[in-house]
Amino acid sequence: MSSPLQRDPASFRDPSGYVLWHEGQVLRVVSPTYADDYEALVASGLLDVLWRKDWLVAHTEEPGAIPGAEGAYRVLRPRRVPFVSYPYEWCFGQLQDAALLTLAIQKEALQRGLTLKDAAATNVQFVDGRPLFIDTLSFERLQPGRPWAAYRQFCQHFLAPLVLMSTVDGRLGRLLGEYVDGVPLDLGARLAPLRTRLRPGLAIHLHLHARMQSSASAADAGRLARQRGIALRGLLGLIDSLSATVSSLAWRPARSAWGDYAATADHYSSVAAAHKAEAVARFLGAVRPGTVWDLGANTGAYSRLASQNGALTVAMDSDVAAVEANYRQCRREREIHLLPLVIDLTNPSAGLGWRNAERRALLARGPADVALALALVHHLAIGNNLPFEEVAAFLGDVCRWLIIEFVPKSDPKVLEMLAGRRDVFDGHTQALFEEAFSRRFAVKERVPIRETERVLYLMEAKDPCSD
Amino acid sequence: MVSTVLWLILAQAAADHLLGRSYVDPGMGSQLIQFLIAGGVGLAFIIKLQWHRIRAIAQRLFRRSPDLHE
Numbered sequence: 001m002s003s004p005l006q007r008d009p010a011s012f013r014d015p016s017g018y019v020l021w022h023e024g025q026v027l028r029v030v031s032p033t034y035a036d037d038y039e040a041l042v043a044s045g046l047l048d049v050l051w052r053k054d055w056l057v058a059h060t061e062e063p064g065a066i067p068g069a070e071g072a073y074r075v076l077r078p079r080r081v082p083f084v085s086y087p088y089e090w091c092f093g094q095l096q097d098a099a100l101l102t103l104a105i106q107k108e109a110l111q112r113g114l115t116l117k118d119a120a121a122t123n124v125q126f127v128d129g130r131p132l133f134i135d136t137l138s139f140e141r142l143q144p145g146r147p148w149a150a151y152r153q154f155c156q157h158f159l160a161p162l163v164l165m166s167t168v169d170g171r172l173g174r175l176l177g178e179y180v181d182g183v184p185l186d187l188g189a190r191l192a193p194l195r196t197r198l199r200p201g202l203a204i205h206l207h208l209h210a211r212m213q214s215s216a217s218a219a220d221a222g223r224l225a226r227q228r229g230i231a232l233r234g235l236l237g238l239i240d241s242l243s244a245t246v247s248s249l250a251w252r253p254a255r256s257a258w259g260d261y262a263a264t265a266d267h268y269s270s271v272a273a274a275h276k277a278e279a280v281a282r283f284l285g286a287v288r289p290g291t292v293w294d295l296g297a298n299t300g301a302y303s304r305l306a307s308q309n310g311a312l313t314v315a316m317d318s319d320v321a322a323v324e325a326n327y328r329q330c331r332r333e334r335e336i337h338l339l340p341l342v343i344d345l346t347n348p349s350a351g352l353g354w355r356n357a358e359r360r361a362l363l364a365r366g367p368a369d370v371a372l373a374l375a376l377v378h379h380l381a382i383g384n385n386l387p388f389e390e391v392a393a394f395l396g397d398v399c400r401w402l403i404i405e406f407v408p409k410s411d412p413k414v415l416e417m418l419a420g421r422r423d424v425f426d427g428h429t430q431a432l433f434e435e436a437f438s439r440r441f442a443v444k445e446r447v448p449i450r451e452t453e454r455v456l457y458l459m460e461a462k463d464p465c466s467d
Numbered sequence: 468m469v470s471t472v473l474w475l476i477l478a479q480a481a482a483d484h485l486l487g488r489s490y491v492d493p494g495m496g497s498q499l500i501q502f503l504i505a506g507g508v509g510l511a512f513i514i515k516l517q518w519h520r521i522r523a524i525a526q527r528l529f530r531r532s533p534d535l536h537e
Contacts (some may be wrong), residue, residue, distance in 0.1 A: 014490055118491045147505075152497035204504055212496030234505030237512030241504075 005068035009357035014118065016137040020069060026081075027066065028059065028136060030074040037140045038074065044112040046139065055105055057081070057127075057134045079127075081134060082312050083291070086359050087121035087157065088177035089341040089349060091324040092165045092251040093331070094131070095173060098124035099158035101131045103243045106148075110235055115142045119150035121157040121176065122359075128336040145229020148238060152209075156182025159205055159246065163192050166249040170320040173342070180353045185210035201245030253321030268452070275450040280374070280403055281305045283445070283458040287401045289369030295345055295398075296376040300326040300338060306370070307337035314368070316343035345376075345394075346384050363397055367461075371399035374456075377433070378407040378414050382425055388436035396440035402459040406433050410453055430455060 005027075008019035016034035020027040030038050041047065050056035059078040066075045087095060098121055106116045116138050123135040148154075157176070160183040164172040168191060175183050189210035196202045268276065280302055284292075289311045294303040297315035299322050307313035315338060317323050326340035343349065348362035373395060380386045395402055407414055409428050418425075434443065441459035448455050514521065 016490075147493070147498045147501035149491055149493040151501060152494040153491055155497075204500075209497065209500050212500045213494060214496070216494075216496035216499055230501060230505040231509060233513055234501075234509035237508030237510070238501060238505065240512045240515065241508040 005066070009355065010122075010353070010359070012354075014137060016140075017072075020066075022066065022068075026078055027062070027069065028076040028078055029066075029069050029072045030076065030137065032071070032073045034137060035073045038137070040141045041114060041136075041139045044114055046109055046112045046114055047136075049108055049112075050105060050133070054128075054130070055101060055133055057125075057132055057136065059136060076136060078134070078136065081125045081127055081132075083314055083339060084360065084365060085126060085314075085339065085341055086177075086349065086352075087161075088174050089343060090126075090173060091320055091327050091340065091342055092162065092170055092173065093324055093327045094126065094340075095121065095158065095162055095165070096246060096249065097331075098131045099154075099162060099246045100243060101133060102154065102158065103239050103246065105133055107236065107239050107243075109139055110142060110232065110239065113142050114139045115148065115235075116150050119154035119157060121182070126339055129330050129334065129338065142232075142235075144232075147230055148235060151238070152185070152213075153182060154242065155185060155205055155209055156188075158182075159242070160185055160188030162246060162249050163196060163202060163206055164188060166251045167193050167196055170251050170253060170324065173320070177349070177352060177359075180358065185213055199245075199248070201241060201248065205242060205245055251324065253324055272449055272451040272454075276374070276405070276454075276456060277302070277305060279447045279449070279456050280372070283403045283456075284309065284311070284370065286458070287370055289401065291368045292370045292372060293366065293368040293398060294372040294374075295395075296373070296379065297326070297340070298322045300329070300340060302372055302374050303338055303340075304335075306372070307335060310337060311369070313338050315340045316345070318342065318344040318346075345380070346386075366398045368399045370401045370403060371395055373402065373404040375405055375407060375413070377404065378411070378417065378428075381428055382414060382417050388427070388433050389439070392437045392440045396461050396463065400461050402441055402457070402461065404437075404457050404459065405449075406430055406455045406457065408453050 006021045008021060008026075011019040015031060016037070017028055017030045020029055047056065051058055057078045059076040062075040062077055066072070069075055087098070090098070101124060102116070102119055102121075106119070109115055117140045118135070118138055120135075123133055123138055124131045125134050126132070156179075161173050161176055164175070164183070172191075175187075179187075185206065189207050192202070192206060197207050284306055289306065292303070292306040292311045292313040294300065294306070294313060294315045297303045297317050298319070300307075300315040303313045303315040303326075315323075315326055317326075317340070320342050323340045323342045326338075329335070330338050330340065343362060349359070351357055351361040351364065352359040377388075377391060380391050381388060395404070408430060409415075409418070409423075409425065414428075437443070437457075437459060440463070441461055443457055443459050445458040446455055447457075
């Protein structure tokens with residue numbers, strides 16, 4: 001008989017335990033080898049401190065043995081993260097907040113005789129609009145005198161990409177998809193502008209640190225063995241210095257990028273914009289979704305029609321400046337149901353890491369109850385030469401219900417897109433759009449948007465995706 | 468060749484001694500740099516924590532006594 005338990009394919013590196021899936025719930029199995037550290041963690045009071053601050057995922061201990069997890073020291077049932085995102089999908093502000101949370105937790109741990117043994121960015125997830133540390137087994141007892149084992153990992157996962165995003169280009173966070181254990185420090189140091197060498201924190205934690213990676217040799221082991229050890233204040237000083245360095249980084253998106261959003265908003269007359277928003281809200285009210293993916297969400301104006309009614313809404317856009325603006329608004333207004341992410345729909349996140357299974361593909365994280373595809377189709381069909389059938393097939397894979405806006409060739413935005421190129425889009429008509437989509441969806445309602453030639457549709461997927 | 472192997476064994480022993488059970492490879496350079504900077508950042512951290520006291524002491528030391536004003 002096969003066990004209903006499935007081991008999470010991303011959970012294998014840390015021998016302290018592993019993650020199991022049991023009837024749609026997550027279980028964290030604590031190995032006997034981690035028993036002493038686990039008891040020290042419980043006795044330290046750190047869990048309560050971190051839970052009170054909402055920094056660490058809450059869990060309960062399973063009272064009895066779990067069939068299939070025999071031999072476990074403990075089995076924990078943590079709160080489930082409703083939507084898992086990855087660092088290469090985060091904007092600058094999200095990665096910075098995750099970095100500062102990791103450091104704040106390490107500081108609390110050090111003061112209670114514990115330390116983080118790893119500092120991977122994937123230990124953090126965004127839940128209720130804020131970063132949350134999810135790896136409860138990352139703590140171990142602090143061995144007096146020992147350096148921080150996760151220092152290099154922290155600098156690779158957080159510091160190097162943040163420096164590059166801040167000083168070179170906000171899009172460089174995408175490097176974290178290429179390098180799943182963080183941006184190699186020598187690469188980060190090479191790509192960072194010269195002026196970063198003049199900032200003490202970056203000179204030490206990035207440039208000198210990178211240099212020591214390549215220059216440290218086996219011969220340095222002798223020096224290492226002779227060291228007397230690092231005092232607790234040295235470790236706290238290291239965390240304080242990293243926090244100050246990370247906090248000092250800032251990213252201001254190019255002025256033109258911000259300007260473009262205002263221009264987009266101005267593109268509609270106020271009557272058209274209000275009518276579109278009212279129709280989208282009405283469609284959402286009819287479906288009452290639990291999860292919504294807003295595809296091409298820009299700064300999330302329409303995403304909020306869903307999130308403000310309690311639907312967990314993932315606002316995806318390939319423009320990092322738009323996602324940054326959206327995230328800042330979420331934090332400022334303490335929005336708990338909205339998660340902005342950097343996603344390029346023409347190349348959505350693939351399965352990455354070991355056996356392509358450590359980081360899940362975007363499509364494996366769906367389907368959403370509703371997908372919003374507003375002012376999107378012309379970008380895919382004309383901007384990216386995707387036939388309507390392809391767009392319909394993709395959308396049919398990601399949602400159960402679809403709210404989609406058809407934008408005809410006569411629309412000023414499309415005319416703008418076609419201005420500099422040959423028009424090879426004879427098939428871009430409303431009739432052919434409906435024909436292509438009717439293979440995957442049943443059209444429930446169509447609403448022509450006032451003062452435009454655009455049409456908004458509510459469609460239901462014909463072949464509902466299974467959970 | 469023999470000396471390289473000896474150094475590697477020594478490095479392994481040093482890493483075991485310093486890092487215990489950690490499963491992440493901390494990197495030799497990343498450990499060394501912490502020994503180099505720990506004194507400095509530790510001192511800076513203490514100064515930062517005690518800054519209000521240091522400033523108060525400095526102000527007391529350099530403040531002119533009231534009778535000099537009069």
